[in-house]
Amino acid sequence: MKKLFLSLLCLVGMAGFMALAQEAKEPTLEQRIADLEAYMNNGARTPDVASKVAGPGPGHNAWQMVSTALVLFMTLPGLALFYGGLVRKKNVLSVLAQCLGIACMITPLWWLCGYSLSFAGSGSIIGDMSNAMFNGVESTKVGAGYHWISDSMWAMFQLTFAIITPALIVGAIAERMKFSAIMAFVLVWMFIVYFPLAHMVWSVNGFMCGALNPKATIKALDFAGGTVVHMSSGWSALVLCMILGKRIGFGKEPMPPHSMVLCMVGTGMLWVGWYGFNAGSALGADAIAANAFTTTTLAAAVAGLAWAVAEWALRGKPSVLGFCSGIVAGLVVITPACGFVSTTSAVIMGVLAGVVPFVAVTYLKKMLGYDDALDTFGVHGVGGTLGALLTGIFADEKVNSVVAGVKDGLLMSQIKAIVVTMVLSIVATAVIALIIKAVIGLRPTPEQETQGLDISDHNEEGYSSV
Numbered sequence: 001m002k003k004l005f006l007s008l009l010c011l012v013g014m015a016g017f018m019a020l021a022q023e024a025k026e027p028t029l030e031q032r033i034a035d036l037e038a039y040m041n042n043g044a045r046t047p048d049v050a051s052k053v054a055g056p057g058p059g060h061n062a063w064q065m066v067s068t069a070l071v072l073f074m075t076l077p078g079l080a081l082f083y084g085g086l087v088r089k090k091n092v093l094s095v096l097a098q099c100l101g102i103a104c105m106i107t108p109l110w111w112l113c114g115y116s117l118s119f120a121g122s123g124s125i126i127g128d129m130s131n132a133m134f135n136g137v138e139s140t141k142v143g144a145g146y147h148w149i150s151d152s153m154w155a156m157f158q159l160t161f162a163i164i165t166p167a168l169i170v171g172a173i174a175e176r177m178k179f180s181a182i183m184a185f186v187l188v189w190m191f192i193v194y195f196p197l198a199h200m201v202w203s204v205n206g207f208m209c210g211a212l213n214p215k216a217t218i219k220a221l222d223f224a225g226g227t228v229v230h231m232s233s234g235w236s237a238l239v240l241c242m243i244l245g246k247r248i249g250f251g252k253e254p255m256p257p258h259s260m261v262l263c264m265v266g267t268g269m270l271w272v273g274w275y276g277f278n279a280g281s282a283l284g285a286d287a288i289a290a291n292a293f294t295t296t297t298l299a300a301a302v303a304g305l306a307w308a309v310a311e312w313a314l315r316g317k318p319s320v321l322g323f324c325s326g327i328v329a330g331l332v333v334i335t336p337a338c339g340f341v342s343t344t345s346a347v348i349m350g351v352l353a354g355v356v357p358f359v360a361v362t363y364l365k366k367m368l369g370y371d372d373a374l375d376t377f378g379v380h381g382v383g384g385t386l387g388a389l390l391t392g393i394f395a396d397e398k399v400n401s402v403v404a405g406v407k408d409g410l411l412m413s414q415i416k417a418i419v420v421t422m423v424l425s426i427v428a429t430a431v432i433a434l435i436i437k438a439v440i441g442l443r444p445t446p447e448q449e450t451q452g453l454d455i456s457d458h459n460e461e462g463y464s465s466v
Helices: 002-024 029-040 058-086 089-119 151-169 179-202 226-244 260-282 287-315 320-334 343-368 376-394 401-405 410-439 446-451 453-458
Strands: none
Touching (some): 058 089, 058 260, 089 151, 089 453, 151 179, 151 226, 151 260, 151 376, 179 226, 179 410, 260 287, 287 320, 287 343, 320 343, 376 410, 446 453
16 A cells, blocks of 8 residues: 555656656757747747747837837927917917926826726726826736737837827827816816727727727728827817917917928938837838838828928918928828838828818818817828828738728728818817816906917916017
């Protein structure tokens, strides 16, 4: 009996030792090569293998870090200078302060709950609080965003999108909305509009995430933010500027940009930063990123040219503002499609981006009489909607294999996603704006607005008179 017990004990011990040895067993040469090939192709890791590169892949992660910095560069200083140059001299600091304030408010909000509500959980409309305060988001882990990039860098990359989206709205209500009202509006808007949209469009469980969720109700595609960023901000901007009302003297006195130099510099910064926005959304330095980089360049340049040519034909001269507006419109329109379309499609989209938003800015605004001060709706609302629609027409499975899974009915899916985004943005913005108007008011006094928001909101001046 004693011998039998000892024999069983030995067998159990040997089994445990073999299990430990199996767990500690080095991957085979073939497995290591497969893992390396997956890294080189920015593909899925070899399953059930103890990778020798267990954390982020250095090349792909480096590109993600650069892309994150580029997208932040789009807001600070790119968008700030672009908008700052377009307003009158007495309001230039107010625009810069709004961009700075939004960036500084959204960042801790993203850490606290924004990232979690946008990307955590199993819901299809909104996330949960499982990643609140970046719980479980570690720089050594991968997979939250993609196979080879750090979970921390994924969270930071998405933070920069969350910063620039509400900052775009500033352009429509420039020169006539109180700083306190803007900050309050953005804070509430993020919870009701941005976080749900980001989850619906980009989360693996998202209601409209055709690229990642096979069970998505609406199998739409949005590579880098046509619906989440540009449509949401553009349509919200239209509603907010209509509720706010026109600037004092709008339509009765000239309100030209105070510095086209700053506007042009800001445009250049936006164009450069947009490579992080679009090519960075490939989540690695691969062929999809290269395609997005190429299509982004083509669409921006062609749209800038098309807008300027339209001005030349209709007004006799091409303007620097026309080039700048066209370039930004081209960047907006290509954004949802850049990783899904060919170069020829990008050129066609660039032409449409230069013409359709031009018509909206030049004629539609005048016809309807709303005061979209810096043409946020005309460029981002109209352009983002156009880009989302054209994605359904031009997306090509030869460019990106993801398209093959959603190609049937894609155009209708894009239309449905457009409608959902519009309804959410319009209704939510109207409710938020009316509540804030009733509680703290939206506008400064007429005297403060005439004096300029630089002084009334910040007690500073952009330019010294000394």
